[in-house]
Amino acid sequence: MTTVLDQVNSEAxxxxxxxxxxxxxxxxxxxxxEHLTKRFMxxxxxxxxxxxxxxxxxxxxxxxxxxxGANGSGKSTLIRLVSTLLTLDKGRVEVFGHDVQREEMAxxxxxxxxxxxxxxxxxxxxxxxxxxxxxxxxxxARDAKREAIRILARLGIGEKRxxxxxxxxxxxxxxxxxxxxxxxxxxTLLLLDEPTTGLDPRSKLDVQSFIEEMRDSHDAxxxxxxxxxxxxxxxxxxIALLNDGRIVxxxxxxxxxxxxxxxxxKEPTLESVFMTFTGRSLDDDIGExxxxxxxxx
Amino acid sequence: MTLMARxxxxxxxxxxxxFNLTKRYWGWEFAxxxxxxxxxxxVSLIGRSEGSERLLLVLVVGAIFWNFLSLVFEFIAETVQWxxxxxxxxxxxxxxxxxxxxxxxxxxxAIGYGLVHTAVVLTVLALFFQLDLTxxxxxxxxxxxxxxxxxxxxxxxxxxxxxxxxVERGGQMVFVIQSVLLLVSGVYYPISVLPGWMQxxxxxxxxxxxLDGVRAGLIQGTPVTSLFADVWPLLVMGAVLIPxxxxxxxxxxxxxxxxxxxxxxx
Ligand SMILES: Nc1ncnc2c1ncn2[C@@H]1O[C@H](COP(=O)(O)OP(=O)(O)O)[C@@H](O)[C@H]1O
Ligand SMILES: [Mg+2]
Numbered sequence: 001m002t003t004v005l006d007q008v009n010s011e012a013x014x015x016x017x018x019x020x021x022x023x024x025x026x027x028x029x030x031x032x033x034e035h036l037t038k039r040f041m042x043x044x045x046x047x048x049x050x051x052x053x054x055x056x057x058x059x060x061x062x063x064x065x066x067x068x069g070a071n072g073s074g075k076s077t078l079i080r081l082v083s084t085l086l087t088l089d090k091g092r093v094e095v096f097g098h099d100v101q102r103e104e105m106a107x108x109x110x111x112x113x114x115x116x117x118x119x120x121x122x123x124x125x126x127x128x129x130x131x132x133x134x135x136x137x138x139x140x141a142r143d144a145k146r147e148a149i150r151i152l153a154r155l156g157i158g159e160k161r162x163x164x165x166x167x168x169x170x171x172x173x174x175x176x177x178x179x180x181x182x183x184x185x186x187x188t189l190l191l192l193d194e195p196t197t198g199l200d201p202r203s204k205l206d207v208q209s210f211i212e213e214m215r216d217s218h219d220a221x222x223x224x225x226x227x228x229x230x231x232x233x234x235x236x237x238x239i240a241l242l243n244d245g246r247i248v249x250x251x252x253x254x255x256x257x258x259x260x261x262x263x264x265x266k267e268p269t270l271e272s273v274f275m276t277f278t279g280r281s282l283d284d285d286i287g288e289x290x291x292x293x294x295x296x297x
Numbered sequence: 298m299t300l301m302a303r304x305x306x307x308x309x310x311x312x313x314x315x316f317n318l319t320k321r322y323w324g325w326e327f328a329x330x331x332x333x334x335x336x337x338x339x340v341s342l343i344g345r346s347e348g349s350e351r352l353l354l355v356l357v358v359g360a361i362f363w364n365f366l367s368l369v370f371e372f373i374a375e376t377v378q379w380x381x382x383x384x385x386x387x388x389x390x391x392x393x394x395x396x397x398x399x400x401x402x403x404x405x406x407a408i409g410y411g412l413v414h415t416a417v418v419l420t421v422l423a424l425f426f427q428l429d430l431t432x433x434x435x436x437x438x439x440x441x442x443x444x445x446x447x448x449x450x451x452x453x454x455x456x457x458x459x460x461x462x463x464v465e466r467g468g469q470m471v472f473v474i475q476s477v478l479l480l481v482s483g484v485y486y487p488i489s490v491l492p493g494w495m496q497x498x499x500x501x502x503x504x505x506x507x508l509d510g511v512r513a514g515l516i517q518g519t520p521v522t523s524l525f526a527d528v529w530p531l532l533v534m535g536a537v538l539i540p541x542x543x544x545x546x547x548x549x550x551x552x553x554x555x556x557x558x559x560x561x562x563x
Contacts (some may be wrong), residue, residue, distance in 0.1 A: 040556070041556070080560075086559075087555045119385045119387060121314070124314075136392035138303055
């Protein structure tokens with residue numbers, strides 16, 4: 001019954017998966033999304049907002065798949081739909097062949113999600129928060145602790161800090177603990193919803209290089225949402241551009257650039273790609289440090 | 298079997314987490330204990346001022362066991378609200394844990410916490426008033442605590458959905474339920490003083506039977522075996538309210554996932 005799952009799990013332990021082998025097409029996709037739509041009724045007048053509009057995706061195992069979109073384009077809603085935190089209005093979502101609605105538990109066991117706001121009990125220490133996570137996912141608390149120490153050491157957080165309340169940590173550190181918590185449960189599909197938004201440049205780089213390392217050392221497929229172009233280009237094997245809940249383009253970073261190379265004189269950047277497909281710039285959302293690229297109009 | 302063990306292990310996640318939270322908020326816990334003791338003392342002193350030892354005992358038992366029941370109710374009813382406030386609600390709901398395992402964990406901790414809290418308050422009041430508890434039947438009190446916990450678990454679980462559905466007002470509604478139960482359950486006065494319609498309502502409050510049973514046990518030393526009239530309504534209510542609470546919770550969770558209410562406001 002759970003053969004796919006078992007296979008995935010045992011392989012995760014046995015060996016790091018080969019990345020993007022030629023047999024991929026025949027393989028069960030890590031994430032399959034078909035014609036997914038989600039609508040919210042917003043405000044007193046219950047005005048309908050289509051947050052995700054007829055989205056289809058097929059993400060191969062081992063990929064880092066980027067979803068690039070401005071604020072409010074539907075990235076988080078898409079991630080929540082995959083995480084079983086929202087019900088679907090229309091369409092279908094499968095994680096390693098398991099339908100999110102019919103086989104909710106099976107899906108929950110293989111996914112984990114890191115959101116923009118590191119969702120912790122802030123008064124509890126990283127250890128206590130991670131122990132809670134480990135028990136929720138049916139892990140042995142002591143093994144989990146050892147593993148957590150290892151992951152956090154890799155992220156530059158020493159064991160000494162793990163006993164003090166999380167609220168005493170910087171946002172960057174908290175986000176690292178959040179990533180450690182997600183990795184602890186060995187998810188085969190890891191959903192990172194703007195994991196670096198709002199971090200200081202230094203933590204941002206740390207987190208990014210950790211994601212790169214993760215792709216090489218873990219058998220995890222990663223879906224990463226971002227509104228940071230450099231981040232998408234640096235980390236992702238393929239990128240989907242999301243605009244008003246719809247996917248307007250999907251390809252490798254280079255593929256996206258060649259798509260518009262003809263109509264665009266000089267060497268296109270990912271930003272010019274984004275502008276071409278969405279008719280807007282990523283700069284005008286929450287601003288931050290995205291404003292340092294103005295090499296296109 | 299293994300599935301059961303797995304679920305129980307998950308329940309323990311909530312017990313341990315709540316224990317850790319209690320530890321971290323120990324200042325508040327201490328303040329709350331003082332508040333409970335002061336409240337129970339204040340009410341009980343009315344009995345002393347009337348010069349009635351019997352009234353004193355009735356009030357002491359009422360104050361202490363209402364304190365227990367409302368603690369259990371509050372703890373369970375506020376599980377959702379608490380996590381929403383901390384911002385962990387989505388994280389918990391995304392975990393591969395059955396909702397009954399989560400609510401069972403919350404309930405176990407609530408009852409354990411309530412027992413410790415109540416034992417302290419009872420000890421302080423017994424010393425303060427030099428209560429003569431030599432004839433008290435503690436087994437009866439224990440039995441009613443357990444029976445009452447079942448019903449309050451059910452009501453608490455059902456009430457926990459309010460903060461899930463009404464993001465801002467839910468907590469206030471929990472408070473309203475609590476105060477209505479206090480009013481109709483004969484906590485500080487016999488229900489016979491209530492108007493007829495309120496007396497009718499009081500038959501539907503599990504607290505009515507718990508207080509009646511505990512008073513009989515602690516004041517008259519009646520064994521639980523002679524208190525069947527208070528036992529069976531609690532058994533029935535437990536058997537109805539827990540499944541009903543779980544069912545309601547499931548419905549509310551689906552509603553929240555459809556309308557996007559698990560997400561924190563703002
Ligand atoms: N829980 C919700 N309730 C109501 N509206 C929502 C909810 N979540 C998202 N939306 C709306 O859906 C749209 C997409 O939001 P979101 O998925 O958060 O975008 P992003 O993550 O790309 O910034 C926005 O218009 C937002 O207001
Ligand atoms: Mg978002």
